Amino acid sequence: MLPFVGVLSACAHGGLIDKGLAIFHSIKEKFKLKHTSDQYSCIVDLLSRAGRFQEVEEIINEMTMKPDKFLWASLLGGCRIHKNIKMAKQAAEALLEIEPENAATYVTLANIYASAGMWDEVELIRQTMDHKGVVKKPGSSWIEIRGKVHMFLVGDASHPDAKKIYALLEKLQIKMKEEGYVPDMNYVLHDVDEEQKEHTLSYHSEKLAVAFGIITTPSGTIIKVFKNLRICGDCHTAFKFISRIMERMIIVRDSNRFHKFRDGICTCGDYW
Known part of the structure; x- marks a missing residue:
């Protein structure tokens, strides 16, 4: 049965909706x-990635087994892409019944x-996390340069080359x-003003790592960055813009x- 899972997963990541549905139905x-x-x-x-939530509901209702955490997590991820608040709440509630201490569910919702x-809902989630002692896993990114691993957190200014990194990003x-x-x-x-939001976005850990890679390697060198969470x-x-502007290939493994x-252009075709 594993080959079916591999092919269906590839269809999901590649946006091959009709092909994936055909394969899924052919199994039975x-x-x-x-x-x-x-x-x-x-x-x-x-289907969630494609925003076809009515079909998702139909499939869930037809299931002969209880949906597991992976199904609900897939649905929640699709709801984030398409801002489907109603189904996001349903998926999150189901996930929290299975894994009540999973910070990723709270953060995604x-x-x-x-x-x-x-x-107000965001603040309520924060309060719930604090009350239950659920701690969000900090996002971090790292890059290896000449045999040494360099780690970055969002807004990180502790690196010796922080000034050069920030100057390049500006x-x-x-x-x-x-x-x-x-x-x-x-x-x-x-809930802050637009200027502060933009400032926060500018210095995410993966951006810091990529910028460091650019300033410390020769022109044309491939930049390889790793991130412990899903890429922002x-x-x-x-x-995509930086790869064209700097004429560099950038590889991110999240x-x-x-x-x-x-x-x-990204090899995922913006369908991830």
């Missing part, structure tokens, strides 16, 4: 096999609320805007997949 209709929980999670992932300007910010880049404020989980959507957009940026 052509091969006369029962769907597994992993296969259900994959098809929910595929808070991000969805924040993108909708629902700051220059890149100007050039990116000239080429059409618009900061995505939805990725700032704070704004950073994903920024790296908690979900590899992203290879070159000439303003």
